[in-house]
Amino acid sequence: MSYVDLNEITVSYDGKHNILEGLNLKIEKGELVSLLGPSGCGKTTTLRVVAGYIQPRSGDLMVNDQNYTKIPVHKRNFGIVFQSYALFPHLTVGENVAFGLKMKKEDKKVIEKKVDNMLETCGLSEYKNRYPKQLSGGQRQRVALARALVIEPNLLLLDEPLSNLDAKLRIQMRVEIKRLQKKLGITTIFVTHDQEECFSISDRVAVMNNGIIEQYDTPENIYAKPKTEFVARFIGFENFIDVERKEDHLFGSQGVSFRVDDVPEYDVKKMTIRPDDIEIVKTPVPENGISGQVAVRTFLGKSYQYEVQSDFGSLIVNGSDSDVYETGDQIHMVLPSHKIVLV
Amino acid sequence: MKNKIPYLFLLPGIVLLLFFLFLPLVSVLWPTIFPDGLSLSAYIAFFKDEYYMEILMRTMRIAVIATIVCAIMGVPTAYFISRCSKKWKGILIAVSIFPMLTNSVVRSFAWINILGKNGVINKVLLAMGLIKQPVGMLYTEFSVLMGTIYLFLPIMIMTLVGVMDNIDNDLMEAAESLGANKMRSFLKVVLPLSIPGVITGAVLVFTGALTAYTTPQLLGGNKSLVLSTFIYQRAMTLNDWTGAGVIAFVMIVITLVVMKVLNALATRLDRRGENHA
Amino acid sequence: MRRYKGLTIFSVIVFSFLIIPLVIIVVTAFGTEKTIAFPIKGFTFSWFQVALSSKSFKNAFFLSFKVAMIATLMALLIGIPAAYALSRYSLKGKKLLKSFFLSPTIVPGIVVGYSLFLFIVIKLKMPVFEGLLLGHFLVVLPYVIRVVGGALEQFDFSIEEVAWSLGCNKWLAFFKIVLPNISSGIISSFLLAFINSFNNIPVSMFLTGPGIVTLPNTLMSYVEYNYDPTVSAISVMLMLATIIIMFIVEKTLGISALAK
Incomplete structure (x- = not known):
């Protein structure tokens, strides 16, 4: 005991x-x-x-x-x-x-x-x-x-x-x-x-x-x-995308499928990822790739944070210090499968 | 029954108040309403009697005028105290508190010395040749009023000092920077902000003046009766216990009504202040 | 500091109004004439002697002191636990209970005295002294509730809770932790209650009997029928006592402790 x-x-x-x-x-x-x-x-x-x-x-x-x-x-x-x-x-x-x-x-x-x-x-x-x-x-x-x-x-x-x-x-x-x-x-x-x-x-x-x-x-x-979504939000996950599980595959809106490494046993409704964990890439990526337009840019000191309008809703992404994008730019992102959490 | 302790702590006080305040009060007031069955005749008689009404009106008049005069004298003085250096502030507060702690017989006696036939004022006027015979100023409504103002001015000042202390000096300076002179910025900034304090002070002065006994007894005597001296006379000299009960009830009702109305007003004004801040 | 000339003059007048009448009393106490005169013609201490040798004033002083002391202690004994319960616990009808405990303030003193006289002395045939004590107790209880309640509002009750966690039971924690930390509130409520009971007249007006007349009431009837400097002398002694109390309070609690 x-x-x-x-x-x-x-x-x-x-x-x-x-x-x-x-x-x-x-x-x-x-x-x-x-x-x-x-x-x-x-x-x-x-x-x-x-x-x-x-x-x-x-x-x-x-x-x-x-x-x-x-x-x-x-x-x-x-x-x-x-x-x-x-x-x-x-x-x-x-x-x-x-x-x-x-x-x-x-x-x-x-x-x-x-x-x-x-x-x-x-x-x-x-x-x-x-x-x-x-x-x-x-x-x-x-x-x-x-x-x-x-x-x-x-x-x-x-x-x-x-x-x-x-x-x-x-x-x-x-x-x-x-x-x-x-x-x-x-x-x-x-x-x-x-x-x-x-x-x-x-x-x-x-x-x-x-x-x-x-x-x-x-x-x-x-x-x-x-x-749970509450815990995720409370500890800094800011991006939530509705998903549906069909057998071992996860589908976002419009039937786009995502690969996630860690799929829990229990019922899931959303996948989530931290702003730090989304990578911005130069060219579109077929797997777990999302594209969108920069709506708001905020300077954080070390780098910029972008609010990006995508097909899956608005996403918060922390950029690297090497590439800087302007408001209105079209950018491509990838959600690494090992960083995605399902809640 | 989760926690009995608080009720245990409150019980002795509740019992004593019920037995020695409320029960005696009810036993005094009951016969005035239920002589033998419900009847307001005692009250109707009271309000129809010219002599009684004169006393009631005099009491109200003295209380109202004293309250107004105390406010007029108290507001600038309290403001002055609150803007003084720390040392002077302490001294002036002590000077204001001292009369409050002095017995009201002593404070009324002071005005006998001033207003009496052999008093200071008569002596000065006689010496200046302005009058030939001493003027009788005692046992008039005026002497009661003077004594009452003297009695309650310190309370008004002390209530207001607390409020004025919370008025930021920057507000005055801001008003002056916007082109208001000192008098105007006092009237437009300090005065409105101190209104809730004035009302709190007014409740204390009014209810105090309405129920004061010593000062009207010594300075008004039987010639200028007010409700509290009248109760004593009714009960002790005339053995009219119902009459005394009626007066008691009238006094309590007036006190309660004035308190409720003015306090509600103060709360409302206070809220307005908070919303603005 | 920038001066407000008009305001200063106004305030000086107000303070003169407050002080000069009392100064006149002080001066007349030392006059040689048989009746009160101002200004005085000669200087003497004899009126103090007259006042101090008067048996009725002496008895009245001791009675007033006794009544004020017992009534104040009663009010503390009953008021402190009540104030504690009212600020410590979230009770049903708390506001109503608080106004109940403050209710003696809305009943005019003369009415309190009158109703106690009729109920206790006439109806219950209890001795006048008990009635007098109860009347003074009722009048001073609100001071204790208000001032001690104010001190408790400032008190952080987690201090009391920590004491419990350190092995102190609730009773002991109340005495060892709560009371010492509201002691200045208790002392000021004691002083305010005592002074107000000692000075009170209306409550005692009806509650008098053979040998039971308080000092202010004795003084008052003396003033009504005499006009000699004995009253001035007694007034000076009372004022002196007040000044001593104020001085001690200023040195310990700060003078504002008496402004409640």
């Missing part, structure tokens, strides 16, 4: 509309799993169910073979870091970190030692006697993390912990979080809406939408092989 097991969790605030709909999620010990999705998809609600702030209407939460569904928050021993950090403003950094240990009524000397160790691990030793107000955003974030980790939690829950930091610090902190998490071997759930952040940090990712998990897989698989 998995270390964490969310079993058919249903949550509704008003008794009519479900925010989570029979959600299932299994996490292995030591894994870092991200819940990724747009705001309102239910990822924070899921985290709050695990934390114990929300009682699910039905379903069970098992952690380490123990049923946690009815256990109150303060008896769960899960470490939590909020987006706002939620540091206790009236306590110093040291007192913030010591809080959880004091609640467990640990020995004073033990607390002192654990706090000092944790502050050192997080690079906060010199700030021990400062108040949260006197710290920078990055330092506050570290205190919040230290406070959650020092209680040696059974589970670490992070709710968009990096979204209040600037871009540079964000990258630095996510490496830091990953390092600490692996070092301490703490099973972690990480909620985010930022896919880059999520891919860089996670062992597995659950992409959520409308209260259900659309896909639960490794970051590599989600990036390369989205299983």
